[in-house]
Amino acid sequence: MTVVADPSFDLDLDVTSSADEAAQAWQMAENAFAAVALRPTGRHGLRAAVRTRALGDLVIDDWSTPDFEGVRTREMADAEADSVILVTVSEGRQIIETSHDALVLQPGSLALIHTGRPGRVVVPGTLVKRAIRIPMTALAPFDTGHGSPQSVVFEARDNALSTLLHDYAAGIDQYLGSMSPLEIETARNALLVLVTGLLRSAQPPPVGETSGLSFLRTRIEASIIERLPQGAIGVSELAATHNVAVRTVQRAFAESGETVRSVARRHRLAAARSDLVNTSLPIARIAVRWGFCDASHFSRQFRREFSMSPGDYRDAYAVTELTPGA
DSSP: OOOOSSSOEEEEOOTTSOHHHHHHHHHHHHHHHSOOEEEEOSTTTTOOEEEEEEETTEEEEEEEEOSEEEEEOHHHHHHSOOEEEEEEEEESOEEEEOSSOEEEEOTTEEEEEETTSOEEEEEOSOEEEEEEEEEHHHHTTSOOOSSSOOOEEEETTSSHHHHHHHHHHHHGGGGGGGOOHHHHHHHHHHHHHHHHHHHHHTOOOOOHHHHHHHHHHHHHHHHHHHHGGGSOOOHHHHHHHTTOOHHHHHHHHHTTTOOHHHHHHHHHHHHHHHHHHHOOOOHHHHHHHTTOSSHHHHHHHHHHHHSSOHHHHHHHHOSSOOOTTO
């Protein structure tokens, strides 16, 4: 799930909640954000307070939780839309362990966490944090650098970008209730620009064979974007265009755990979302414009990614008023 249809959702589990009720409700709230199998480790069980709201297709969650452990399996990671989660902590610590790294989040730190990997979460005591879920579809129009974003932790004052993003994430929600659709879209895009810059700053330059594949992937992805309105995009066609073997194209995308098909789908949905918000084009025309089989196919794909129909999304976030008959 990447969109909360009701932009205000509150979960407050206090001492009157039974242990079973608290566990079930908190697990549901956590799974709506990023699936994790939870287990309490202290005497407070799973009592928690959660507040959720939407900034377009971005989801903002504030959490106040007791100590717990959690496991995110490979099956959980594969079943969800690829995302980056921005986390800031105001109290306590959260430790995230994967096969590649271990991240420690604490007050004053800012983390960008890619959800594509399984791992283990440990919260040793009371934790108060803000998390913003950013689907990779939202980042598709922005240049995040080579390959798939890696998980990284910054101190909030490490550099200008981390300072700006930390302060922006901390203050954005105080304006949400009074924002117009244009202001929501502008605020969303401003946050994405800051996230993109920070992701790029954290990437080491590619070397050797990886450098060649990274450059090739950038060229091929540009070709994919150009061909979106033409419908299905074949790997062999892309390979012939760039004078490389089909296997080489596949390897260029496999470096980031992706395929030509998944990248094309992400760009189609990102372009269609932008049209829904910024133009008055009929939904059927948007579907054809970005290479979907028909309006019905587009609606299914859009709902799967954004948890809303194209029409409902437009009603909630359109910047441009529809012209009669649109």
